[in-house]
Amino acid sequence: MLPFQLQALELPQPLGSADFLEFDQLKAELGQLLFYDPILSGNRNISCGTCHNHALGSGDGLSLGIGEGGQGIGTKRTAGSGDDQIRKRIPRNSPALWNLGSKEISTLFHDGRVSISDVYGNGFNTPAEEWLPQGIDNILAAQAMFPVTSQFEMAGNPKENEVAGATHDRIDAVWPILAKRVRVIPEYGEMFIRTYSDVAQPSDVNITHIVNAIGAFIGLEWQSFDSAFDEYLSGDESALKPTERNGLNLFYGKARCVECHSGKLLTDQKFYAIALPQFGPGRTRRFDPMVRDVGRMAQTDRLEDAYRFRTPALRNVALTGPYGHNGAYSTLEGIVRHHLNPESAFESWEIEQAKLPEVPWLSEVDYVAYQDDRERNRLKSNIDIQSVELTDIEVEELIAFLNSLTGGSSVKGRFGRPERLPSGLEVD
Numbered sequence: 449m450l451p452f453q454l455q456a457l458e459l460p461q462p463l464g465s466a467d468f469l470e471f472d473q474l475k476a477e478l479g480q481l482l483f484y485d486p487i488l489s490g491n492r493n494i495s496c497g498t499c500h501n502h503a504l505g506s507g508d509g510l511s512l513g514i515g516e517g518g519q520g521i522g523t524k525r526t527a528g529s530g531d532d533q534i535r536k537r538i539p540r541n542s543p544a545l546w547n548l549g550s551k552e553i554s555t556l557f558h559d560g561r562v563s564i565s566d567v568y569g570n571g572f573n574t575p576a577e578e579w580l581p582q583g584i585d586n587i588l589a590a591q592a593m594f595p596v597t598s599q600f601e602m603a604g605n606p607k608e609n610e611v612a613g614a615t616h617d618r619i620d621a622v623w624p625i626l627a628k629r630v631r632v633i634p635e636y637g638e639m640f641i642r643t644y645s646d647v648a649q650p651s652d653v654n655i656t657h658i659v660n661a662i663g664a665f666i667g668l669e670w671q672s673f674d675s676a677f678d679e680y681l682s683g684d685e686s687a688l689k690p691t692e693r694n695g696l697n698l699f700y701g702k703a704r705c706v707e708c709h710s711g712k713l714l715t716d717q718k719f720y721a722i723a724l725p726q727f728g729p730g731r732t733r734r735f736d737p738m739v740r741d742v743g744r745m746a747q748t749d750r751l752e753d754a755y756r757f758r759t760p761a762l763r764n765v766a767l768t769g770p771y772g773h774n775g776a777y778s779t780l781e782g783i784v785r786h787h788l789n790p791e792s793a794f795e796s797w798e799i800e801q802a803k804l805p806e807v808p809w810l811s812e813v814d815y816v817a818y819q820d821d822r823e824r825n826r827l828k829s830n831i832d833i834q835s836v837e838l839t840d841i842e843v844e845e846l847i848a849f850l851n852s853l854t855g856g857s858s859v860k861g862r863f864g865r866p867e868r869l870p871s872g873l874e875v876d
């Protein structure tokens with residue numbers, strides 16, 4: 449390999465601790481507990497950690513997860529029974545949370561519905577619009593406002609609990625109820641007083657204190673930049689094996705992956721349609737009950753954004769399958785080959801390539817959108833990626849490169865999963 453190839457390939461600068469926002473240690477310690485505490489869910493039965501678990505690379509190991517009302521984690525998660533049985537799968541894949549505390553991150557969610565922006569005068573463009581309170585530290589904290597308001601993720605069904613009832617009135621009615629639940633637990637109350645200078649007594653705690661703690665935890669916990677690729681970027685050419693280096697050359701060259709997976713985080717944070725096969729309940733909209741997911745278009749209302757999803761970051765990608773916004777592929781080979789020829793991959797895809805908890809009554813809708821001819825055609829006629837021809841060996845090299853993006857010690861996190869919670873509830 450030629451030494452000047454580094455420049456020629458436009459490799460990113462190394463990622464390092466200076467690229468991250470500053471997060472307060474005390475807030476993060478509190479955030480670790482809140483992140484895993486089901487107290488923030490309507491029926492006290494699910495936490496952020498259920499779907500973003502340390503044991504599962506900060507995701508849930510499933511294509512589409514099972515939300516509030518289920519039990520267990522990963523492929524062992526069950527879907528309840530009788531009146532309490534889960535009524536639909538979570539419509540999108542639970543993403544990994546690596547490096548989201550980077551200063552560069554400006555957009556969250558597969559469709560980018562949380563972003564840094566001042567349209568509403570509170571620092572963020574979110575589904576809560578102007579109802580998002582002031583005083584939110586960063587985009588991770590802003591994001592944490594939403595899972596708790598979502599019926600199928602954490603809030604539960606109307607009439608089951610006071611949280612779910614409140615989300616039906618107006619989104620911001622939920623937050624004071626949750627803040628009160630947390631602050632009346634003496635151990636939490638004391639921690640908030642210790643952590644925040646504007647909290648003199650537990651009754652001063654509001655939702656912004658809670659989400660700022662969770663944001664600090666996520667931001668500090670899942671920083672990862674000690675992979676072989678990172679060592680290579682820092683100048684150690686021997687860090688990558690020859691196959692991995694060939695894969696890197698393909699990624700930044702002939703295979704054109706860098707056109708979208710660019711920069712220090714290997715994402716441009718923009719939106720593209722790559723025609724992943726649709727399955728599951730879809731992200732239906734009030735006026736669009738078809739079980740489909742139009743992606744970015746649901747946010748922008750622009751037809752050209754149909755089926756576009758945000759380019760994912762790729763560090764630790766080997767740990768975070770299934771892949772894509774709906775987890776259509778369980779393997780790296782599956783998702784990589786899909787990129788090379790989306791249309792033919794779309795045609796030959798089978799649901800066995802996904803990883804779904806087997807639940808007969810949930811499977812009923814799984815295939816509806818994939819089998820609908822008009823929907824198939826719409827999806828196939830909106831593809832933003834050009835086909836690339838690679839040999840089988842080149843595909844293997846690309847996958848070897850993707851494996852070299854797995855971090856070393858940083859993968860374990862700094863705080864880990866807590867052993868016990870101030871609420872006394874169980875840790876998933």
Ligand code: HEC
Binds near residue numbers: 542543559592595666
């Ligand atoms: C039922 C499973 C579930 C629970 C519980 C859950 N999440 Fe998620 N999380 C998801 C899914 C699915 C998405 C992607 C949704 C989308 O893009 O539309 C997501 C997205 C995110 C993202 C955005 C990641 C990115 O790269 O854009 C963050 C951050 C996050 N969740 C944090 C949290 C926090 C904090 C909590 C608890 C307050 C939480 N999640 C609870 C499933 C869950």
Ligand code: HEC
Binds near residue numbers: 706719722787834
């Ligand atoms: C045109 C932009 C674009 C190009 C070029 C591109 N990707 Fe992607 N990639 C995406 C988007 C967008 C997604 C997510 C699609 C979705 O969720 O529907 C994605 C998803 C992925 C994923 C899944 C990651 C995860 O966490 O789910 C991997 C792995 C990946 N790409 C690798 C590659 C490789 C390797 C190449 C080069 C062969 C490549 N990409 C080229 C836009 C692109």
